[in-house]
Every structure is written in structure tokens, then in C-alpha cells.
Amino acid sequence: MTTSTQPSIQPSTQERQAALKAEIAASRDREALIKAQAKTHEDTWGKGPPFFSSASFAFWQEVAKGHFHIASCSACAHKFFPPRVICPACWTPDTCTLQETAGEGRVFSFTESHAVPTRVIPIAPVLLVAVDLDEGVRVLTWLMDTPLSEVKMGQRVRIAVESVLERPTYVARRI
């Protein structure tokens, strides 16, 4: 599989037309599948957030079952987070696959925040942390059960799914 989206030779008009026809058919099939996923997502998560996207559908289904993952591209093996429809490294669509992770990393920065969405007010202030996982990706989440005075830059943490405000949520805890 190539790691570039730039074709080395410009396609002919016939090739373009054939590719367009194939893409229209593929899009129809893809949308049929995605429509079913969107229904499942709404059954699990309501109207959101998390909002539905085909790229993160599997991720949120796993969160609902209690498992946190990062993403990896099946074409170029690039690891990234959050999941997305086009691989940011090789620009191949629909190659986002879930990658198991120990969820371990370090707090890069933190803030104790009262400025939160309405749904979160009951647990405010939250300790919002940017966690740099050992895989080299960054995850924004809450550090649980830690007073502001005890959090340190570089603090080792582990991310796992817990129930917060009666909803499965990936959060960090000190290790």
C-alpha cells in the first residue's frame, strides 16, 4: 500500500469516469452501513455527545463496553488519537482501526476548571489534564480523585473507562 495520495501518473478521462462510477457505488454501500451504525450509536449514546461519526463509531461502542483504545491506520500503521475518517499521515480513507493500549502516560499539563458544560456542573471543578500516552499520542480527559495541590507535571497516570455521571467515560488515575 502506498503512503502517498499523489498519483504518479495522471489518470485518463476513461479511468476517471470508471473511478467515479466505482466511488458512487462504494459510497452507496458505505452509507447503508453507516446509517445502521448511526442508529446503533444513538441507541447507545442518545443524541450525543459523543456525536456519531463512522470513524469513531467502533471506539465509542468499545467505551460503552468499558474499553479504551487509541487508533491506528491499517494502511501505514500510524498511531493517532482521536479516531478519524482519513488517516492524518497517509490520507487513506476508512483505514482507522482500534489499537489496544495500556493507557499509560504522563500528565503534560493540567487545570482545575469550573468552566464546564452544563452536564458536568455536578462534578465541577474538574481536573482537566492533557495526558501524553507512551505511544506518543495525546488524550484530553479528567484526572480523578486528585486535589489540585497534588497533581504534578509529568505525573504518571493510566486511562481507563469508568462510570462518571452515570455514563461510561474514559478518565485518568494516578499510578
Added chain:
Amino acid sequence: MSDVAICGSAVLPNAIYFQPEEDLAMRAIVAAAKDAGIRREDIRGLIGLTPRPSATQHYMSSHIASRLRLSVEYIAEIEVAPAGLCNAIRLGAAVIREQNLPAIAIYGSARESAVPTGDYFDLRTSRISDASFNGPFGMGPIAWDALAAQELLSAGEATERDFAEISVRLRNSALQNPTAFFKKPITVDEVLASRAVASPIRLLMICPRTDGAGAIILAREDIAQRDPGRAIAHHAQAIAHDGDNVVSEFAGRSFGHMPATRAAADKAWKQTGLGPKDIQVVEPWVPFSPMEIMVMRALGYSRDYTKETTVSPSGGLVSRGHPAVPTGFYSLHEIVEQLRGEAGARQVKKARYGMTASEAGNFNTCVVDIFARFDGGTTAA
């Protein structure tokens, strides 16, 4: 770009208004036309910044053209984010050149007060960086700046007192600005004692969400030549987005390094042959006091930046107010008044060049604009 110039500028005072957005906008447009000394017949184009969805009137530019009986050859609306005014100025200048129009009006207005704070967090700030992965945790502009400010504290590059001193300086500037929202002085101790909102950011380090409106008249060279000491040239513009999210894709990346601001500034310096110390007055987009340190650093200034240039003599967003859609007009208006020598008690001496840094790395976009006097001169000593 000295063939097209800003010949008129007006802003309404930062306040809580009960008038709808279109009325605020029309007042600003007419005031800017008056400031430019231009006839309605010479305003041949209208560019608006699309109002927030909470505005009752939609298709705002078409509506305003009809209500002001403004017959135009060009009409458009531009989404405010990112840096809609900067894009509108560039577009407006291109249209004036291409169609040989005498003048174009550009406007924006907002009633932030119509949007309750809860809705503001739920429906706006939560949906900017990533509506599913970041927003629900409380990631928005305040959190971004708080994470960056914490880096500064942990690295020993700034103290909470430094942040508070910025608030006090901005407030003192605002006291000299009749269009500013805050009218009373504050002390460092009051800032440090104000409510923690997102550590280390406290209430008195945060911009108030205000209502307001602004407009400018962009005009052809012959119109600018009528009063070259009051016309302001758009000297240069540089835009950048470095391709990353404000919550970086990469471990180890600073929240406060503002790569887009650095890139835009570097490009502006290269384009103009100017450097940071050639700019007498800077109005950066800084909604939270700690951000000023990071923005000025990214623009190429030293840590002692207030010794190198005058920063936010308008009071900045933190003290003059932040009506989100038209806020850029307030920054530009200050530059216009400074370069004309009409800034009164706020006047910077020998002003020749002024700069705005819009968005300033917010969600990884920055637009740097440099303005100059149309006559190439400086204001009085």
C-alpha cells in the same frame, strides 16, 4: 497594498444592548461612513460578518443593504471564525481593485448577552476543538489558555502575579478608552483574590462577553488621497494554521507555543522587512491575561515586550470587552485611532506602524495584519 486604504472606522461602546444585531450594525456602518466623510453613493460594496445563530435576522447583508437603501455591486457575508474581519479586508481590497469601486463597507455585530453562559459552553466553546473528544470534558478557549499558563508557571517563565499585572495594565488602559466595558481600576491583589475559573486563570484575567458592533470603510486611492493623514493603509497580511489541533495530535507539544502565530509573524516580517521593534502599537487577540505573554513571544518580542512596543492600549479583550463577532473591529479601530494621532490620552508617540494578531493561535489559526499611515508619516512626538 497602499492603493486601497481604510478611510473610516467606527465602533459602538462595549455594553449590554437590547437592540437587535442589525440595528447595532447599521449604526456602526453609518458612523464609519460619516468618519470617512464619504457619500452613500460611493459605498458600492457591503461585506458582513455572519451573525451568531442567535440573531433573529438572517441574510444580514442583504437585509442591511435594503434597510440602508444601499445600492451595491458587491455583497457578501463571511463567517467570523477564524478572523473574519481580516479576510473581509483582503477580499474587499481585491474587489475594489478588480471592479474599480470607490468604497466598500465592512461590518460586524453581536449580542453575546442573548446567549446564556450555559448555552455558550454547551453549544459553542465545547464544539470548537473537537465536539466529541475534547468539548465534553470542558475543553474550550479558557481551558486551552489555562493548560498553557500552567506550563509557563511550571517552567518558571511566569508567576500568577505576572498574569495579574497584565490584567491591571489592561484595566488602566481601558480607563482611558471611552468604548471600553470596564470603568473602574483594579489592583493586583484584587485580581489574585478573584474567583478561580480554570487554574491558574481567575475571573479578573478573563474577558467579559459584551455586545457591540463595528464597521470600516475601505476605499480606493483617490478617496484616501482626500485626507491622507487620516487614511490607514493595509500594509501586509500573513495567515497561518500549522495543521494540528489545539489539543495536539503529538505528545510533548506545548499548548502555549502557538506555531501558527510564529509562522504568521515570521511571514509578515519577511514580507515587509520590518521587525517587532518597528511596530509602535500592537493589538493582539488575547481574551485571557496569561495568553498575552505567549502571543507576544510568538510574535517575536522578548519577555519584556512592554518595553519594546505598546500592547493593547485599548484595554484589550480583557478590559475593553469581547463581543465575539465584531471584536476585530475594536482592535483595528484602536490601531486606526493611534496611527491617525486621534487616540487622546492613550496616544502612542511617533506611531507609524500598528499590528493586530487575530485569533492568535486560537484553535491553531493566526492572522497578522500590519497597518501604516497612508501618507507614510508618523504621528507627533
